[in-house]
Amino acid sequence: MREALPTGHMQARPESGMSDLPIWPCHNGSYLLTGLDRLAVMTSLPATLCHLNGEYVPLDQAKVSVLDRGFIFGDGIYDVVPVYERKLFRFAQHMQRLARSLAKVRMANPHTGDEWLQLCRRLIAAQPADDQLIYIQVTRGVTVRNHAMPKAIAPTVFAMSNPLMLPSARELAEGVACVSAQDFRWARGDIKSISLLGNVLARQISADAGAVETVMFRDGWLTEASASNVWLVRAGQVIGVPKSQWVLEGIRFDLLRELCEQEGIGYDLRPVSQDEARQADELLLSSASKEVLPVTRLDDAPVGSGRPGPVFARLHAAYQRAKATQLV
Numbered sequence: 565m566r567e568a569l570p571t572g573h574m575q576a577r578p579e580s581g582m583s584d585l586p587i588w589p590c591h592n593g594s595y596l597l598t599g600l601d602r603l604a605v606m607t608s609l610p611a612t613l614c615h616l617n618g619e620y621v622p623l624d625q626a627k628v629s630v631l632d633r634g635f636i637f638g639d640g641i642y643d644v645v646p647v648y649e650r651k652l653f654r655f656a657q658h659m660q661r662l663a664r665s666l667a668k669v670r671m672a673n674p675h676t677g678d679e680w681l682q683l684c685r686r687l688i689a690a691q692p693a694d695d696q697l698i699y700i701q702v703t704r705g706v707t708v709r710n711h712a713m714p715k716a717i718a719p720t721v722f723a724m725s726n727p728l729m730l731p732s733a734r735e736l737a738e739g740v741a742c743v744s745a746q747d748f749r750w751a752r753g754d755i756k757s758i759s760l761l762g763n764v765l766a767r768q769i770s771a772d773a774g775a776v777e778t779v780m781f782r783d784g785w786l787t788e789a790s791a792s793n794v795w796l797v798r799a800g801q802v803i804g805v806p807k808s809q810w811v812l813e814g815i816r817f818d819l820l821r822e823l824c825e826q827e828g829i830g831y832d833l834r835p836v837s838q839d840e841a842r843q844a845d846e847l848l849l850s851s852a853s854k855e856v857l858p859v860t861r862l863d864d865a866p867v868g869s870g871r872p873g874p875v876f877a878r879l880h881a882a883y884q885r886a887k888a889t890q891l892v
């Protein structure tokens with residue numbers, strides 16, 4: 565378990581393939597290769613169309629006020645929706661979570677479901693890649709700096725769509741390394757808040773170790789990873805932690821339950837101790853961009869056999885089938 569930022573390196577992250585990467589058009593007309601490992605070397609911002617407060621503008625020209633409460637306080641929420649072949653996957657569930665996040669921070673939903681759908685479709689049409697990741701953010705808006713919530717100001721609504729970077733074939737075939745850390749984040753992990761400093765600090769622990777995610781434990785109990793939910797497989801059953809204030813309810817919580825039902829795989833949500841997590845037969849991450857991803861190394865030890873397991877293989881195949889069916 566990492567307490568502070570480590571200096572040592574874990575297993576190096578497998579290289580993703582170079583040839584089939586989507587490209588990101590830039591405002592100056594040049595094209596940048598994308599890829600998680602390449603984001604760090606990008607020198608100019610993408611110029612694809614984004615949405616800002618009812619207008620569609622190139623991403624590198626969109627501007628918000630320095631007094632926006634998102635900038636000043638991190639006072640806002642967001643959601644991230646995957647797009648396959650230019651269609652939104654499980655959009656209704658993402659919109660329900662967006663509405664829940666807004667209600668939890670006492671903000672009105674600025675759009676109807678249909679308005680959100682039209683907005684997303686316009687961004688999808690403007691993006692060259694077929695598989696995309698839509699990012700939606702709503703902040704409380706612009707006003708003089710004062711912690712208390714202002715009355716009746718207009719929210720800031722921002723949305724963009726980027727190419728979806730799925731795990732590489734090698735990551736799926738070999739699994740990925742994760743490191744563990746204490747969950748030192750706040751007690752409202754259930755809100756998909758843009759205040760993500762805790763998650764940023766947590767993710768950097770694994771980034772510094774050359775690992776893909778940071779699996780977190782609070783008082784010895786599994787919560788989640790910095791930007792993913794975490795699943796165990798024990799005796800052929802998929803086990804996740806209960807939905808609570810400590811974890812974000814990923815859209816894959818219910819999707820994995822449905823896939824397990826289809827596949828005849830047991831599914832249970834219950835507290836998971838650190839010891840149990842380390843003794844799992846298989847360990848999985850889930851998120852909009854990772855889909856389901858096998859973890860084959862946690863800290864300095866292999867997970868189970870050290871190879872992606874049979875339950876992962878079935879869930880991943882079922883996930884790929886589901887992607888063709890739940891689109892709008």
Ligand SMILES: Cc1ncc(COP(=O)(O)O)c(C=O)c1O
Nearest residue numbers: 791792793812814815816851852
């Ligand atoms: C902290 C955290 N937990 C879990 C998830 C997975 O959620 P979803 O499956 O909806 O992508 C995310 C996604 O970004 C996340 O940031």
